Amino acid sequence: xxxVALFAGMIGLSPREGASRFAAAGVPIFPCKPSEKRPLTEHxxxxxxxxxxxxxRWWSRWPEANIGMPTGRASAVEVVDIDVHGxxxxxxxxxxxxxxxxxxxxxxxxKTASGGMHAYYPADPDRVQASWQAASAxxxxxxxxxxxxxxxxxxxxxxxxxxYELIGAGRGDAVSIDGSALRQxxxxxxxxxxxxxxxARHVDAERIAAWMAARAExxxxxxxxxxxxxxxxxxxxxxxxxxxxxxxxxxxxxxxAEILTTIxxxxxxxxxxxxxxxxxxxxxxxxxxxxxxxx
Numbered sequence: 690x691x692x693v694a695l696f697a698g699m700i701g702l703s704p705r706e707g708a709s710r711f712a713a714a715g716v717p718i719f720p721c722k723p724s725e726k727r728p729l730t731e732h733x734x735x736x737x738x739x740x741x742x743x744x745x746r747w748w749s750r751w752p753e754a755n756i757g758m759p760t761g762r763a764s765a766v767e768v769v770d771i772d773v774h775g776x777x778x779x780x781x782x783x784x785x786x787x788x789x790x791x792x793x794x795x796x797x798x799x800k801t802a803s804g805g806m807h808a809y810y811p812a813d814p815d816r817v818q819a820s821w822q823a824a825s826a827x828x829x830x831x832x833x834x835x836x837x838x839x840x841x842x843x844x845x846x847x848x849x850x851x852x853y854e855l856i857g858a859g860r861g862d863a864v865s866i867d868g869s870a871l872r873q874x875x876x877x878x879x880x881x882x883x884x885x886x887x888x889a890r891h892v893d894a895e896r897i898a899a900w901m902a903a904r905a906e907x908x909x910x911x912x913x914x915x916x917x918x919x920x921x922x923x924x925x926x927x928x929x930x931x932x933x934x935x936x937x938x939x940x941x942x943x944x945x946a947e948i949l950t951t952i953x954x955x956x957x958x959x960x961x962x963x964x965x966x967x968x969x970x971x972x973x974x975x976x977x978x979x980x981x982x983x984x
Contacts, residue, residue, distance in 0.1 A: 690716050692766060692797045692809050696855040699840040705748040707841045708756055712741040717763050719836075720747045720754035724845040726838050734759040734836040755842035760812075760820070761833035766796070767812045767866065768837050770829035773805040776954070778911045779827025782875055783808070785900060785915075786828075791871050794864035798857035802844035806856070807837055810866050818868040823876035825918045825958065830868050877923060897934075909941045910951055917955030927956045 717737035730736040771779035820835030
């Protein structure tokens with residue numbers, strides 16, 4: 690389907706009118722509860738169809754129903770879902786993945802009700818990719834076995850009904866993404882400690898620190914939190930995280946107390962409470978928070 694043209698044509702339409710447009714385009718959909726994301730039909734996305742008669746019956750019964758669309762082979766699209774909730778801001782992780790060339794060739798970008806975003810990609814018919822979630826990175830992947838809410842649906846968020854709407858199109862030919870590579874990048878599965886060389890961990894940590902050091906104002910805290918979570922999930926100690934990320938965060942403009950608080954919060958999320966951090970003397974960005982020089 691022409692995702693951009695289809696979503697652009699949804700502006701100003703009611704969900705009932707939008708459902709008819711999807712049916713005419715041959716895109717399978719199913720009804721979800723008004724202002725919500727939960728399916729109204731017994732089998733959810735498994736009930737999705739592009740049959741105009743069935744869609745007319747559904748939206749005659751539930752005229753305000755939101756529109757759900759299965760991802761994967763059924764619709765020929767896969768979606769990277771950038772979440773925004775609490776301290777988790779998936780945009781930093783998405784930007785890092787984009788710079789690595791993992792998510793940079795999308796078809797369309799859609800604003801979600803929470804202020805997050807859906808990035809649409811063509812599904813590779815020869816490669817079935819299951820849905821997954823990288824919660825600490827704020828990224829979900831919607832492939833086989835998943836679904837998304839699509840424009841012009843309205844979802845209640847923090848007391849307000851907010852519309853899903855097209856906010857951007859790809860600049861060139863869209864390319865299918867490698868879901869496994871993206872998941873490993875965002876939520877790496879560590880090799881058992883006995884077989885994982887220490888050098889490999891240091892290389893990854895330094896790469897993350899270099900990215901952290903380049904963050905602009907407004908991105909620094911969320912980027913530091915994301916980076917600390919990645920190190921914690923890879924079995925790197927909180928002391929090593931401070932040694933590696935501390936100078937990078939200082940270089941980005943964060944203060945020591947703020948850095949300690951953010952790293953502590955990340956490690957609590959991933960591994961549980963950690964001993965209190967202590968700030969040693971010295972304010973140079975070339976030193977770690979423990980006072981050790983990073984080589």
